[in-house]
Amino acid sequence: MVGRGRHRRAVWIGGLGVLVLAALGGWAWWWLGTPRGEAPQAPQDPRAEQIARGSLYFQxxxxxxxxxxxxxxxxxxxxxxxxRTADRLFRYVSRAMPYDAPGSLEEQTYWDIVAFLLAENGMLPDDVVLGPETAPDVPLRRR
Ligand code: HEC
Known part of the structure; x- marks a missing residue:
């Protein structure tokens, strides 16, 4: 009788131990897997970044x-x-603007500014980062 009681208690404690370990393990898993710290990975969105740069350059x-x-x-x-196309707008702007210093900005800066202008006016498609490859296929429609 005594022996059996002890055995049961041992099983009980053993089972509890496993549960506690499992809970701790689960918590550690969660803790290690949860991003924390002051610099979480910013989501990469090249289109939004181009528009943000363009806004700054335009200012x-x-x-x-x-x-x-x-x-x-x-x-x-x-x-x-x-x-008529983003490409042609880019060509005009990059050759003629700023009016008092035409062509004085970097090529990428002009792309960013044009992307910003189009986005501001609802003319930049959702999936487009503006550049020499994409711009010819971006039509500029009145509405
Ligand atoms: C010093 C003043 C000045 C600055 C700075 C300037 N512009 Fe201009 N912009 C003008 C003037 C003036 C015109 C009209 C030019 C003309 O009719 O020949 C013009 C015309 C334009 C046009 C053509 C508008 C049309 O009716 O077709 C665009 C597009 C444009 N600018 C974009 C820009 C962008 C982008 C920048 C910044 C990179 C810029 N401008 C900087 C003065 C300026």
Whole structure:
């Protein structure tokens, strides 16, 4: 009798031990697998990043004239649509702008600015990062 009781208790404690270990293991698994720290991986979205860069460059190099009351025309959807494709808009802008220093920016900077202008006007397709390969296939429609 005594021997059996001890045996049962041992089984009981053993089982409990396994459960506790399993719970700890599960927790450790979760803890190790959960990203933490002050620099979580930013989701990579090249299109959003291009538009964000373009916005900054536009503020720096273009907005001084292309704002209400500035010497440059307002860059509306209708104005941009005159260029018919993103490629042609890029060619104009990269050769003629900024008006007081034409062609003075990096090529990539012009792509970023054009991407920003198109996105602002709802003319940049959802899956397009603008560049020499993609721009000829981006039509600029009035509406
Ligand atoms: C110093 C003032 C100035 C700056 C800076 C400037 N622009 Fe212009 N922009 C003008 C003027 C003036 C025109 C009209 C030019 C013309 O009619 O020949 C113009 C025309 C344009 C046009 C053509 C509009 C149309 O009616 O077809 C686009 C597009 C444009 N600018 C984009 C830009 C971009 C992008 C930048 C920044 C890289 C920029 N501009 C910087 C003054 C400026």
């Amino acid at each position: 720096q190099s273009c907005v001084s004239c292309h704002t209400q009351g500035g010497i440059g025309p307002e860059l509306t959807r209708g104005v941009l649509a005159n260029y």
